[in-house]
Amino acid sequence: MAEIVIKAEDISFSYESDHPADQIPVLNHLNLEIEKGSFVAVLGHNGSGKSTMAKLFNLILTPTSGNLYLFGKKFDEETVTEDEFFALRQRIGMVFQNPDNQLVATIVEEDVAFGPENLGVPPAEIRERVDAALEIVGMKEFARHSPHQLSGGQKQRIAIAGIIALRPDIIIFDESTAMLDPRGRSDVLATIEKLNREFGTTILHITHYMEEAIRADRVIVIDSGSILLDGTPAEVFSNVRTLKSVGLDVPQVTELLLEIREDGFNLPKNVLSYEEGARAIADYLNQKKGRSSR
Amino acid sequence: MLKDITLGQYFPGNSLLHKLDPRMKLLLAICYIVLIFLAKSAPAYALILLFTVLIVAVSGVSFGVVLRSLKPLFFVLIFTTLINVFWSNGTTVLWTWGPFAITREGLIRAVTMAIRIVLLMASTSVILMYTTSPISLTDGIERLLSPLAKIGVPVHTFAMMMTMALRFIPTLLEETQKIINAQKARGADFDSGNLIDKAKALIPILIPLLISQFRRAEELATAMECRCYRGGGGRTRMTVLRFALRDFFAALAVAALLAGIILLNLYFPALL
Numbered sequence: 076m077a078e079i080v081i082k083a084e085d086i087s088f089s090y091e092s093d094h095p096a097d098q099i100p101v102l103n104h105l106n107l108e109i110e111k112g113s114f115v116a117v118l119g120h121n122g123s124g125k126s127t128m129a130k131l132f133n134l135i136l137t138p139t140s141g142n143l144y145l146f147g148k149k150f151d152e153e154t155v156t157e158d159e160f161f162a163l164r165q166r167i168g169m170v171f172q173n174p175d176n177q178l179v180a181t182i183v184e185e186d187v188a189f190g191p192e193n194l195g196v197p198p199a200e201i202r203e204r205v206d207a208a209l210e211i212v213g214m215k216e217f218a219r220h221s222p223h224q225l226s227g228g229q230k231q232r233i234a235i236a237g238i239i240a241l242r243p244d245i246i247i248f249d250e251s252t253a254m255l256d257p258r259g260r261s262d263v264l265a266t267i268e269k270l271n272r273e274f275g276t277t278i279l280h281i282t283h284y285m286e287e288a289i290r291a292d293r294v295i296v297i298d299s300g301s302i303l304l305d306g307t308p309a310e311v312f313s314n315v316r317t318l319k320s321v322g323l324d325v326p327q328v329t330e331l332l333l334e335i336r337e338d339g340f341n342l343p344k345n346v347l348s349y350e351e352g353a354r355a356i357a358d359y360l361n362q363k364k365g366r367s368s369r
Numbered sequence: 370m371l372k373d374i375t376l377g378q379y380f381p382g383n384s385l386l387h388k389l390d391p392r393m394k395l396l397l398a399i400c401y402i403v404l405i406f407l408a409k410s411a412p413a414y415a416l417i418l419l420f421t422v423l424i425v426a427v428s429g430v431s432f433g434v435v436l437r438s439l440k441p442l443f444f445v446l447i448f449t450t451l452i453n454v455f456w457s458n459g460t461t462v463l464w465t466w467g468p469f470a471i472t473r474e475g476l477i478r479a480v481t482m483a484i485r486i487v488l489l490m491a492s493t494s495v496i497l498m499y500t501t502s503p504i505s506l507t508d509g510i511e512r513l514l515s516p517l518a519k520i521g522v523p524v525h526t527f528a529m530m531m532t533m534a535l536r537f538i539p540t541l542l543e544e545t546q547k548i549i550n551a552q553k554a555r556g557a558d559f560d561s562g563n564l565i566d567k568a569k570a571l572i573p574i575l576i577p578l579l580i581s582q583f584r585r586a587e588e589l590a591t592a593m594e595c596r597c598y599r600g601g602g603g604r605t606r607m608t609v610l611r612f613a614l615r616d617f618f619a620a621l622a623v624a625a626l627l628a629g630i631i632l633l634n635l636y637f638p639a640l641l
Contacts, residue, residue, distance in 0.1 A: 133595060135591060135594065135595070157599075161597050161599065164594075164595065164597055165597050168595065169592075169595045171588065171591070171592055173585075173588060175540050175585075176585050176588040176589045176592060177588075177589070177592040178536065179532070179533055179536060179589070179593060180504070180532060180536060181502075181503060181504045181532065181535050181536045182502075182504055184607075185504060185607070185608075188606075188607035189593075189596055189598070190596040190597060191605075191607075192604050192605055192606055192607060193596060193597040193598045193599065193604055194597055195603045195604060195605050196605060197605060198605060198606060198607055198608070198609050201605065201606075201607040202607055205607060221539075222536070223539035223540060223543075234592075237596060238595075238596070241596065241597065
């Protein structure tokens, strides 16, 4: 079994408030393990606690109770030194929703260099990392451009390059595709998949697009601060009723097949794509024809 | 409409002036300003004028652009000229009318002042604005001032603030335009009424803009923290500035100009 890079043990979190009575827990006794090299999609409607969870893993927030293990070591806010803290943060990158609010420099390559510069990497190596990162996201020819000349999807890829240049083991995407047009979304998603497949980066992709979640190895559904469903995309999306009850959509084809199934036809529950759906129906009809002609 | 505002006045290019180290350019621009005020005699002014024309020619920026950059100076020029003409104390009175008197000294002072302002504006804008990108300018300022960090001046913080301000000007303009459009769509009227009405009409633009900027600042701070930003200490830079041979030649040229002006001031009578 692969190494566990993030382990949440009975984690609860609530935002501080002046009135203890209105402290509603955002995360509620959450337990989770993320394996090294996996591509995990996190689904949940607004306010389910999915972004808060990401911020805990990235050490922006600290849990109110429970234990967080990063790379096999328990994270303890009291004893961690500043250098250890930044070393952990460097290993867990995070890309946010609005690309504009992540870029700090007026020139693309200067922005990508920002992270390594903060780490105190020698200049020649920064150059190398920046070129490599821009190559991975396919934005090399825009190195000398200014961010405001780029489209949303391109800016988001620059933001990803800025994280790649830190050489993290895990990258958390916090609804990084939500503000983009379809073209930008598919470019960003292709970049995410490339990072996972080719470079073995562990990916935690927070989204509310079903089509994106389907492409992950594992899907986690979060509702009211705890995990509702956890499994492969096919397993998770076969729970159409549960997903609908927490305000999430399921792929249309999965839902269609489920409805037909409920009318007494024996069709599979875990169909995700249109091709699979069409094949399942065709198989069913052929089978039936074979049986009736016999 | 707001999007068309250009950031700074940088003209990308490959001239000698573009390639100079920004630190050297900053230092030379300061020297140049001093030089302009050192000139006393007519030939000294002529030499500076010649040198300025040379700088413009080397930079590859067209003379038309430089002349156009002087346009906002028009009123300043007229104002200082008038003040110098009418309020200078001189002995050789040329013309009087009531309390006003035009003297020879006043006239000369007005003309030399105007020439100084024009030279000052033309040279510094060519050296620092047209041929230096805003980012290398801030970079140059940060590195020139870095010794001050030892006595506790937050040089890095100021440079970071400047870079980010430059980065967010276009974003801010875009957002302002969006808010203007949104308010117009709801029937807001920005164009009619007197000045006070127009100023009041700006409130529904400024408040949403302010709020969104606070939100943006918070998100940006989080994103910077995620990229391991912890202030200037222990940071390295990707681009390392190094003085090249051309920087020393540029310094030499300005030093020669300084020597020339001092000599011309000695051999020719001062205008005043």
